[in-house]
Amino acid sequence: MICRQVLYMRWDMPKISLDVIDRKILAALQRNGRLSNVELADEVGLSPSPCLRRVRLLEEAGMITGYHAALDRAGVGLGLTIFVGVKVERHHEEEATAFREAVQALPEVVSCHLVSGEADFLLQVVVPDLTAYEQLLLGTLLKLPAVSDIRSNFAIQTVKDRAPLPLDHLEAEAR
Amino acid sequence: MICRQVLYMRWDMPKISLDVIDRKILAALQRNGRLSNVELADEVGLSPSPCLRRVRLLEEAGMITGYHAALDRAGVGLGLTIFVGVKVERHHEEEATAFREAVQALPEVVSCHLVSGEADFLLQVVVPDLTAYEQLLLGTLLKLPAVSDIRSNFAIQTVKDRAPLPLDHLEAEAR
DNA sequence: GCACCTGTCGGCATATCATGCCATAAGCGA
DNA sequence: TCGCTTATGGCATGATATGCCGACAGGTGC
Incomplete structure (x- = not known):
């Protein structure tokens, strides 16, 4: 069996x-x-x-x-991927929740994680071009609740993206 | 038409x-x-x-x-997601290429981008637990070619992940 | 050892779907 | 207005999904 x-x-x-x-x-x-x-x-x-x-x-x-379905970002006109580190003000849990909800509602933000280290949140943002990012950053991100600092890292080259999750670690354990 | x-x-x-x-x-x-x-x-x-x-x-x-297919990471025993910033030594293009190839071959690295800013490469790493990450970091990542500095940011909470790409920007242009 | 229970397999029948072909309608230019 | 181009919709056929059935193997208690 x-x-x-x-x-x-x-x-x-x-x-x-x-x-x-x-x-x-x-x-x-x-x-x-x-x-x-x-x-x-x-x-x-x-x-x-x-x-x-x-x-x-x-x-x-x-x-x-x-x-x-996985789409070609450049193909659909989304030429820019930016990794955004966001710091939020401490001692504002209700505002941090508001931040999370705001991020959920932003379609340009394709992922968002609470992380340890320098930044509090690490977002991945996808936009057509620099102009669109300028609008998003100045018009939306910087106005989000409790945000105290934002650092943008532009993706210059994609070496690997959305690779399948490794399942090898299950090998040893299962019979 | x-x-x-x-x-x-x-x-x-x-x-x-x-x-x-x-x-x-x-x-x-x-x-x-x-x-x-x-x-x-x-x-x-x-x-x-x-x-x-x-x-x-x-x-x-x-x-x-x-x-x-999108899998539940915790469900398949991959409880830890880490965002890893990697700095490589400058003026070593051939070594940077070796780094890229090495990263491609690592199943734990599910994405890797060359980015502007503090780090040179930003990786997303998925492992079962801290022990596995320790092994990967000490045994593999730090030994990769041309690596000069590594900074690990652990994902504490996932607010949003792999959201669909926004296609609204096409609305205005198409008739 | 034997009967029984549980969980999984493979086969089959039927409804649904994919896919290639063809005729047709709508826009476009001469 | 007449064709030309392009995309659509319908249809026929072969493939697929899916629920139901019996078969079979491992484990358990008598």
Whole structure:
């Protein structure tokens, strides 16, 4: 019998564990999210029925949070990527929450993390050009609640982007 | 006739332009990359045939670079995300190239950009835990070619991640 | 050792979908 | 107004998704 290992559990999601085949499925769908179930089944060494069942379970368990088309940024006219470090004033938790909500609502901000170190928040911003960034920075970012300092780092070259998550660390543990 | 606007062109890709429907398609597939063609066609207000044709064109034109499943990082046991600023020694272009190639080969590094500002490269690293990061930092990153300084910023909270690219800037230009 | 239970597999039937082909409608220039 | 170009929609066919069934293997208790 193939033994699956419980790695993650929340009250609102079914228990799940990842065996060798589940990891193959996750790796394959990271690489190509539009694989047909037949192709996927063939790739992981199952017949279509149990393969589809596993995919559905992984989705319901929250392991797979979604499927997304990746676009060419330059292609759609978004030539500038900027990593923005934001410092917020201390002792203003309610304002920090307001900051988070404001950031959520900004479509140009494609990711935002609370981080340790120099900055408090690290954002990734995507805009068509410098003019657009100027408007965003002066017109919006600097006016966000509790912001005390902003540092912009322009992406000059993309060496690697959105690479698949490494799943090798599961290899050793699962049988 | 609906007029499309040429935004991006490379010698090896067919000319393409994006009209209102194309933008709806891109937006929909960013949101859900596994939409069936029938659902997509319904959403953008076309019948399946021309809809599929447009999707294929967008793929061939390089606008859509791929489809990928998004995984829950904690769910697959990758609890730690770190933003790593790396400084490299100047005047060593060949070593900087070696650095880029080394980074490409590291599965824990999910993205890497050459940036302006304090650091030269900004990496996003994903590992299971602090022990794994210690090994990666001491055993690998610090030994990479031409590296002179490394600064690690740990992600404490994810406010927003991998949000869809904003396509609103195309609205005004296209008819 | 045997019966039973549980979990997973593979096969099958059916509804849905992808995809290529063709006729048609709408814009554009002569 | 007449063609030419381009995109659309419908249709036929082959492929796919999906739910249901029985089979089978591992584990458990008698």
